[in-house]
Amino acid sequence: MARRPNISRQTHALLVAMLREPLRWHHGYELSQQTGLKSGTLYPILMRLSDQGLLESKWQEPEHPGRPPRHAYRLTSEGRAFVRSFAEPAAAPARRRRVAGAGA
Amino acid sequence: MIARRPLLRRMASALLAHAARMLPRNRASWAEAIEREGQYIENDAAALRWAMGCVSASYRERIMAMDLHQRMNRLSAIAPTVMSLLALADVLMVVITGWERHLKDEGTAAHIFQLLIVGQLPVIAMFLVTANWRQAAALVRPVAFQVAALVLALGSVAFFRL
Numbered sequence: 001m002a003r004r005p006n007i008s009r010q011t012h013a014l015l016v017a018m019l020r021e022p023l024r025w026h027h028g029y030e031l032s033q034q035t036g037l038k039s040g041t042l043y044p045i046l047m048r049l050s051d052q053g054l055l056e057s058k059w060q061e062p063e064h065p066g067r068p069p070r071h072a073y074r075l076t077s078e079g080r081a082f083v084r085s086f087a088e089p090a091a092a093p094a095r096r097r098r099v100a101g102a103g104a
Numbered sequence: 105m106i107a108r109r110p111l112l113r114r115m116a117s118a119l120l121a122h123a124a125r126m127l128p129r130n131r132a133s134w135a136e137a138i139e140r141e142g143q144y145i146e147n148d149a150a151a152l153r154w155a156m157g158c159v160s161a162s163y164r165e166r167i168m169a170m171d172l173h174q175r176m177n178r179l180s181a182i183a184p185t186v187m188s189l190l191a192l193a194d195v196l197m198v199v200i201t202g203w204e205r206h207l208k209d210e211g212t213a214a215h216i217f218q219l220l221i222v223g224q225l226p227v228i229a230m231f232l233v234t235a236n237w238r239q240a241a242a243l244v245r246p247v248a249f250q251v252a253a254l255v256l257a258l259g260s261v262a263f264f265r266l
Contacts, residue, residue, distance in 0.1 A: 008238065028141045029154065039138075039157030044164060047134055057137070070144060071137030 007086075010037055011045050015054075015075070015083045022080050025060065025072035046073060054079030112148035119155035123162040128169040138162070173234050180231035181246035184224040188253030191220040195260040214266075221257065224250075 007015075013035045018026060032042050049055035056076050059069040075083065109117075120142045124135035138158045145151040167173050194217050198204060204211035210218075228250070235243055 027144070028137070029145055032154075039154045040160035040164075041157070043134065043138060043158065043161040047131065047165065057133075067143060068140045070140055071133075 008045075010035075010041055011049075013037065014042070014045055015049075015079070018073075018075050019080065019083045022075055025058070025074050027070055027072055031073070049079065054082055110148050112152045116142055116145075116148065116151040116155040119152070119159050123155065123158040126159070126162040126166050128166055130169075131165060135162075167234065176230060177234035177236075180227050180234065181250075183227045184231070184250045185246075185253040187220045187224050187227070188250070188257040191217050191257040192253070192260055194220065195257065195264065195266060198266065199264050217257075217261070221254070224254075 014031060014037060017031065017034045028039070028042060028046070031037070031046075032039060035042070037045070046055060046057075050057060050073075054076060055073055057071055057073045060072045061069055108114075120139045124139040127135040127138070138161075142151050142155055142158070145154055170176075194213055198213045204213050231246070237243075
């Protein structure tokens with residue numbers, strides 16, 4: 001059984017939020033709104049995840065002219081696998097209950 | 105005539121620019137990202153709060169990038185304990201030798217004691233700023249030593265009624 005990684009509650013919240021739409025690019029302020037993390041907490045986490053290869057980023061051209069390109073983030077394939085590796089044990093009992101209920 | 109941006113927006117922009125400058129050079133792309141993200145926040149007050157958080161993040165990254173920050177943390181973990189023990193030694197010296205016991209007002213020994221105790225505050229602040237809070241359990245021992253030494257030093261003053 002893989003050892004559960006030691007990550008903070010804030011990092012866990014961010015990873016779970018990004019995993020809900022794993023292929024979509026997210027912006028910093030949007031992630032802050034979704035997770036409740038302030039920028040002072042969010043950006044260090046994003047930097048760490050990027051350093052570890054779990055997060056990728058790119059510059060997106062603005063939808064409306066007159067604004068600068070904006071940084072966007074999403075989980076890499078390694079990042080998605082990482083989140084699923086510790087998210088699935090918690091989800092497994094719920095899946096078993098749903099299966100048991102369906103068979104009744 | 106070009107309309108001037110609201111004060112909160114100007115403050116937010118200034119803080120974001122400062123946060124971007126404070127980030128280490130290897131975080132240049134993040135510096136730019138932080139500064140630009142603020143321009144997408146419509147509400148000026150929210151943009152200012154965002155900018156303040158970014159300043160906090162950039163200071164933290166700058167400190168964490170320092171090679172000596174771990175050394176500073178270790179030093180600032182030990183120093184308060186040493187200072188408290190020196191303060192205790194100061195008290196014991198007064199008690200044993202009777203130095204300045206006759207003074208009605210505070211003398212040199214008292215001033216030394218006060219400086220050793222109050223002087224710990226910036227050191228403890230340095231310890232807290234440089235601590236690795238992801239391994240909070242490792243902080244228990246140095247904090248326990250600091251508290252124990254401080255209690256001994258302050259308790260000795262009360263015990264000897266100085």
